[in-house]
Amino acid sequence: MSVPPAAPTAAPAPAPHRARVWARAAGLAVAAALVLTGCGTSASGSDGDGKDAKAGSSAAFPVSIKHAHGTTEITAKPKRVVAVSWMNQDIVAALGTMPVGVDKQWGGDKDGHTPWFRAQAEKIGGKLPETLNYGDAGEIDFEQILSLEPDLILGLYSGITDVDYKRLAEIAPTVPYLKRPFDGGTWQSMTRTIGKALGENEKAEALVTGVEGRLATVVKENxxxxxxxxxxxxxxxxxxTEAGLYVDYDPRVRLLNEMGFVNTPSMKAxxxxxxGTNFYGGISLEKLDTIKADVYVGWAYDPKEVPYSLNDPLFKRWAPIKNKNYTFIKDAELGMATSGPTVLSIPWALERYVPMLADAVAGKGAPAS
Structure with missing residues (x-):
């Protein structure tokens, strides 16, 4: 369901199958308290970014959200939310609701919670959410979700099938991906969609504005x-035998765009x-020089993979590697923060990520060791 598809056997998985994610994968600092005025109320909400209903009030409901599997109607403010995909639980918590069930996060602590999520959970107070179980092939544990008695299930960054959706919708109103598997849209649109589902449109907009301000500062200073x-x-x-490279709608690619970087002109290749539903492609190492880029950003589950990569005779001849215009994310927490950017993880990531990117641009990529 929300399992990122496995990569071909000839290449490493850029965003692995759930069974591999946990065995081998990838503090809210928002000061803005923007108060939107002139927000009209609607008996049925809207299918846009949810700015037309009073935040957190009964007037915000019912709302309808269109998605790839149909339309979900939410009749009352949800109180027990289960998040079955990356990023969603961060947004729920940032909007002031403690989820009751969440995906275990790669890079999280022994309970599967990331530092930015745990920091927000401590602000909210109460019991931490239960970590969801999955089968070896990523099968949803429907019985566990049913036992959590949710009144809303979120999976905007998932691969929920039509069959999965129908079963989840029998448990509670479910909002899966809006257009295609593993494309949650921008972090802004995801925040607004979840804000709409929770009746917290103004809070969602304030969070978006605050983080956009942080990113604007990065652009100005770099x-x-x-x-x-x-x-x-x-x-x-x-x-x-291949290099796994992400497509333009992947969250980690979009985050770099927001800091001023431009997608490779070789994106079509x-x-x-x-x-299938993969969100990355595989380029033969023998043809890697056809991919044009000033800078390469990569992640590694095991730090030992970095020197292995840099010593590969074909990979090290690629222009951004040869010129030391590269950086590798080796820290699991930073890997999760940049792979699943949210209003909580982006502020946490920036102070760690920006210096790494600056070194890559300056040609200070660390040598193999």
């Missing part, structure tokens, strides 16, 4: 980022290799 072309991928692993 003029060297502006216009630099990049591609985002994974470190190589033994036996790799990457998307042409995408199979």
């Amino acid at each position: 003029p060297d980022f502006q216009g630099k072309t990049f591609t985002f991928g994974t470190a190589l692993t033994p036996g790799s 990457i998307t042409d290799t995408v199979k």
Whole structure:
């Protein structure tokens, strides 16, 4: 369901199958308290970004949200929310509601919670959410979700099938991905969609405005980022014959766009290799030099993968690697924060991520060791 599809056996998985995510994968600082005025109320809400209903009031409901599997109507403010995909639980918590069930987060603590989510949970107070169980192939534990007695199920960054959706919708109103699997839209639109579902449109807009302000500061303070072309991928692993590179709608790619970086002009070559519902392509190492980029950003589950990659005879000849215009995310927490950017994780990530990107732009990529 919300399991990112596995990569071809010839290449490492850029955003792995759930069974692999946990075995091998990828503090709210918003000061703005924007109060929107002139927000009209609607008996049925709207299908846009949810700015037309009074935040947190009964007047916000019912609302209807269109998505890939149909339309979900939410008749009253949800109090027990289950999040079956990355990022969603961050937004629910940022809007002031403690989820009752969440995905275990790669890079999280022993309970599967990231530092930014736990910090927000402490502000809310109360019992931490239960971590959801999945089968070896990523099957949903419907019985567990049923036992949590949710009144809303969220899976905007998921691969929920039509069959899964129908079963989840029998338990509670369910909002899956809006257009295509594993495309939750921008972090802004995801925040607004969840804000609408919770009747917290104004809070959602204030969160978006605050984080956009943080990103605007990054742009202003790092003029060297502006216009630099990049591609985002994974470190190589033994036996790799391809480089896994993400497509333009992937969250980690979009986050770099917001800091001024520009997608590789070779993006079509990457998307042409995408199979099924995957959100990454595989480029043969022998053809890697056809992918043009000023900067390469990668992540590695195991730090040992970085020197392995940098010593690969084909990979190290690629321009951004040869010129040391690269950086690798080796920290699991930062990997999660940048793979699933949210109003909670972005402020946490920026102070760690921006210096790494600055070194990559400056040609200070660390040598292999």
